[in-house]
Amino acid sequence: MAGVSMTKDWTRFAANPEAFGHKEKQLWLKLEPILHELLEELKENGKIETVHIKSETDGLKAMIENMDNCSKNHNLLLHITDDYKAFFQAVKPFGFDELTCVNLFLEIAALFTVLATEAFRTLLLFHSKDIDPSLPLGPMLKRLEASDAAPKAVARLKPFMDIEFRNALAHGLFGTEAKKIVLYKNAKFEVLDRMELADFMIRTKEQNVLTQCFIHVIIDKKKSGFFS
Numbered sequence: 001m002a003g004v005s006m007t008k009d010w011t012r013f014a015a016n017p018e019a020f021g022h023k024e025k026q027l028w029l030k031l032e033p034i035l036h037e038l039l040e041e042l043k044e045n046g047k048i049e050t051v052h053i054k055s056e057t058d059g060l061k062a063m064i065e066n067m068d069n070c071s072k073n074h075n076l077l078l079h080i081t082d083d084y085k086a087f088f089q090a091v092k093p094f095g096f097d098e099l100t101c102v103n104l105f106l107e108i109a110a111l112f113t114v115l116a117t118e119a120f121r122t123l124l125l126f127h128s129k130d131i132d133p134s135l136p137l138g139p140m141l142k143r144l145e146a147s148d149a150a151p152k153a154v155a156r157l158k159p160f161m162d163i164e165f166r167n168a169l170a171h172g173l174f175g176t177e178a179k180k181i182v183l184y185k186n187a188k189f190e191v192l193d194r195m196e197l198a199d200f201m202i203r204t205k206e207q208n209v210l211t212q213c214f215i216h217v218i219i220d221k222k223k224s225g226f227f228s
Contacts, residue, residue: 008025027160032217045148047150048128049227060123071116073112077105110169113165116208120211127218141157160210162203165183169183182194
């Protein structure tokens with residue numbers, strides 16, 4: 001697998017290639033064949049949509065652009081650490097301090113993770129046929145597990161879908177405690193996980209890799225006439 005990774009032009013796959021580290025590349029290489037299989041299996045079962053009207057494609061472009069903009073803002077905040085003292089000094093007159101900036105990063109990271117995960121869901125439903133386009137992420141995967149959809153590919157994909165992480169962030173069930181980020185399962189605040197900031201960042205990146213990989217798999221499929 002390491003040899004394969006050396007042959008790829010990773011600048012094609014990442015908006016911020018210098019931050020596209022070894023783990024992200026290895027995850028991409030695991031996901032790529034599964035996502036190809038997912039679309040192939042859907043096509044075999046007559047579940048691939050081949051006709052879209054302009055308003056649909058315009059909406060898809062707007063959604064992806066919004067996610068990309070959030071990604072850029074997320075990356076900008078990450079680069080604060082390049083010279084955080086100079087940054088804090090510059091923004092201090094506007095009421096920002098170190099804690100405010102850390103909280104802002106967590107908020108953007110949470111939003112970015114939800115947007116990326118939901119973009120994956122939307123892309124999959126957009127290119128599927130005869131499947132309810134309003135299905136939430138969990139029910140969508142359950143529907144795709146049916147024998148007339150893509151049960152084999154979904155079984156391989158599910159371990160990479162961090163649904164509990166997405167749900168905690170989307171429902172606002174997270175906070176900080178003793179310098180750790182805490183995720184909760186429900187409104188009774190049963191703890192799902194406690195993690196360091198670095199671990200939180202890794203989980204947000206993993207969901208973004210999934211969506212970006214799927215976008216490029218779709219692009220490759222379109223070039224080959226798969227959706228014709």
